[in-house]
Amino acid sequence: MTIAHDDTHLDGAPLDGIRPDDGKAGSAPVTLTMAAALNLALADALTADPEVVVFGEDVGALGGVFRVTDGLTARFGEDRCFDTPLAESGIVGTAVGMAMNGMRPVIEMQFDAFALPAFEQIVSHVAKYGNRTRGQVRMPLVIRIPFGGGIGGVEHHCDSSEAYYAHTPGLTVVCPSTPQDAYSLLRAAIASSDPVVFLEPKKLYWTRGEVDTTHRVEFGSARAARAGRDVTMLAYGTAVPLALEAAEAAAAEGRSVEVIDVRSLSPFDDATVIAAVRATGRAIVIAEAPGYASVASEIQARVSERCFAYLEAPVRKVTGFDVPYAPPKLEHWYLPDVDRVLDAIDTLQWEDES
Template identity: 80%
Template sequence: TPQDAYSLLRAAIASPDPVVFLEPKKLYWSKGEVDTAVTAEIGSARIARDGSDVTLLAYGASVPLALEAAEVAAGEGRSVQVVDVRSLSPFDDETVTAAVRSTGRAVVIAEAPGFVSVASEIQARVFERCFEYLEAPVRRVTGFDTPYAPPKFEHWYLPDVDRVLDAIDSLHWEDDA
């Protein structure tokens, strides 16, 4: 969100440690109110939407996609929680694991390829910390494991709502017998 971008950039500038601040160009034109008094802590995730059936874990440009997929899934009768990871290192294991434990299902969404990626690391961390709470395998919806597509074709490469909904549907639901 514009608020997160402002708050996290201020936190990065104020940090005595080196910080790599990544800005998804897709979100440059996002609009929203910004309260300059609000601060965010580097290393803290944010619950962007509450839900009880499945948790979508996303960061950067994948967060609006996760929220859109959650809205569509709600129309199909699924209660979808969205966690905006916000910071990759340090990583907020506490918020992420509490969210996944509360739903028992998780899908990690990222634009980067899935192999040897942040998405695969998040998936591994969730498995390690939530295994006994999981009702289904943790799924990933990522870019394909190919070179990044040229701009004209990137819409076929990047995750989309349909791929996220397919991942949600594959999570071993009892009512799908």
């Protein structure tokens, strides 16, 4: 698959690497696309720690399919950011060896379903080495996976496989929805001594937002994206801007909707989510992935168990359908949309409609 790009960074800067003054402590916040925020996080990590290396398919001279690694090879050299053969299991296996020997590899899987040939390595080795060695061998490894739909990608290029990783003990799984969280969560992931699966919503690569490089985010912390009193929407990745759009539409119909960006799938921020749902008494979980045996199902179950006495209605979920991901011209029928979210809100047993 070939995706065309112009001769600039996704933040509009020329293809000559991140400006050297970006990201220094005390510098003013900058407005960046999510892709540029990830690029800056990688550049700052490479600058700060000589043990950090970045590699994967086409991440070197090309700068990655989505230009997330653009300019890094030119700035840091081919020994710090380099291309690999088209062999995902080999990429992960090499990263495991590096991490066991004190390096901090950051690898790219290029597209979500491309990671599946490496799934055995991730589940059997990446996730288990710390437990297998009783903590004597740590695994400071970040697996970057562009995931989700909304870009018109063909088969194997638009999957939502987060449930596989969140289900695997030993893996931290995070998913930003803003440029700020993209920067802060990636810096935290690279600094971690344990493996992190870093899910990057492809549809949001070109969204813009302010990035403060001094801002830190801890794993297991959700983010309040919008205040509301009638119903709480719980979302992550591309579902967050959808939830915010639906909240605006619901406000026009007289419903005050809170939006919580889960952002950390494992570990999960039970405290923030439970407090939010107990306050509103109603909840909807939104995600792109199929709904059966999903992260959305787990969130739905946790909320139902912990907020049962506070709920005015059953917890609903709005997800992708339980079918293989739709082809490009049909994906708008597959992905959750505002109308489906508003329909879910209407089922929440409102007293003024009884």
